[in-house]
Amino acid sequence: MATTTAAIPVRSTRAYRPIWGWYGALVLLMAWGLAAWIYELKYGLAATGMRDVVSWGMYIFTFAFFIGLSAGGLIMASSAEVFGIKALKPLSRLGVLSAAACVTVAALMIIPDLGQPFRVINIFIHPNWTSPLIWDILIITVYFLFSVLDLYVLQRHAIEPSRWRKRIRVLAYVGLPTAVLLHSITAWIFGLQIARSWWNTSLMAPLFVVSAILSGTALVTLLALCAQRWGKVELSEDTRRWLRGFIIVSLFVDLFFVGADYITVLWGNVPADRSALNLVMPGGPWAWLFWVEWIVGGVIPLAFLLIPRLKKMPGALGLASVLVIIGVYAFRIELVVIGFVNPLTQYPPGNALGTYNAQTTSFEFIGRYHPTWVEYGIIIGLVALFATLVTIGYRSLHVMEPSPAGGQHHQRAAVERKAGS
């Protein structure tokens, strides 16, 4: 790769200033995450807020969240190619870079969730092919390798557009179904489970795909805006328009799916389903998820994306992106945690917790979950790892630089491609 980047002629025009402060902060956060993980290894998962009733927590919903985030870049890069959206092509390499970084972080997120992390090798020795988890590990691996390959090819294409043009197209056609599969299989980890009716809906896979596109596009938008702010790269108005469009459409579809699911549960009024939904509806103990999802991550970003006066405000797109990402994270929390909080059997005393506490009982009827500093620490460390990967990738691969064929200035590159190829 070193020879590749060296061959980019524009490199000399953009000498990156070293940003040791930024790297230092990230290294500190990653070290903090590592320390939290070592602490967890010593004391077991008892160091987390999970117990037998809510037996999956922050690691799993953040895992699902990062899998979703990884969608945007790759789907955007691939659809730019497949559907010929010229305005999004300048973001292709940034998108695929973010996809690779997200899927790496998501895969690592599983490790601290395991009770016996040093036995992961068993997954390869004794795979159980009826388990959605095995298929998910498989597709995560494929997706990771694919995004690295795609990044490499896009990188080569930036240098020699004519020679690598066709390979980009082929990869784009492979990339779209791969991304859809990744999110579907991750959704099926939950959606196929008959035990918890909160999860057991065929809507799960489409919902995951659309919320993945939503949060992923918002993430790439944010990264591109960061590049514009600190990297002195210009985003063309056309590019912004496409990003905004992607977010608006996927946000509408996402809310439509979630709303359709709510209606089904409300109208059907099946006790087990209804008791789950009541936890998140206004008035329930988890109602904050409802408000974050529908207001913070729904109505407000839509206002900033659609209402002309708000839309024109500087930072409207960035703000909407941040809010949308927060909303999708709330959706992930709602999906995973409510599935556990809602009691399986509606009879006292409920389920055993698996740990002893002299002050209270060993049973829990309605599940409770409060992540501990260990979980926050590891998650923050992994988010810092994501930032590190993206920063290093951005700076060493020059992902936002225009290709030599497209001229020196980014905006002009977009315009020329629009007019030309």
Added chain:
Amino acid sequence: MAAKKTSVPPHHVMVIDTNRCVGCWTCAVACKQINNEPLGYWWNRVLTTAPNQSTTAKPPASYNIDVPSGTYPDLELAYLPVACQHCNDAPCVKVCPVQATFRRDDGTVLIDFNRCIGCRYCMAACPYGVRIFNWGDASYAPGGVIGYGKEYWTEDRLVFTPERPKGVVEKCTFCVERIDVGELPFCVEACPLGARIFGDLNDPDSQVSELVNDGGGEQLHPELGTNPNVYYLPVARRVPGES
């Protein structure tokens, strides 16, 4: 039972007569004893229900045990002892990524303590909520190891160990170490009311065959198609005075 000589391999089932259950939790405590279960672990527990209510009923009036449902004087009270249902089509077996949870040919669903990676997918997949995770270093009641007290291996798998390793899932084993030598699961032996009956479903003359086939034995969540090997005899006699 294993002692009986039949050409067909045994298919172990348990029948629980809810008419006889008084909710004393002896089975649950006996289970803790024989299996040296650490504090906070309950492989077996006794739910407070109303007679003949489905398991997906509305939330109860009280989250406490032993509280009858209904309004005075029309009160109802019944109990539902729940441990692993040893499903023939077990969701936990299907989801386990490393085949640590497996089903033996006699219908017993077991966990390999040495293979489990602790992903807890089985706990998410189990409709009965009977699985327990070793979250940290287990704390035991004072007095040292009690109960069976040894490791037990079957099909080259470690399926019971009195000293729990951190980070693996465990649950009711149908007392596999006892049924393999022709003894009864300890909860069956301990129940003071004889509410638990254990035996071989492949033996047409066994009591469990009669109860399952002719006695109206019902499974928990039959609609999920997990086909458990634990059957419940529904409450047949109503409380006197109930209209």
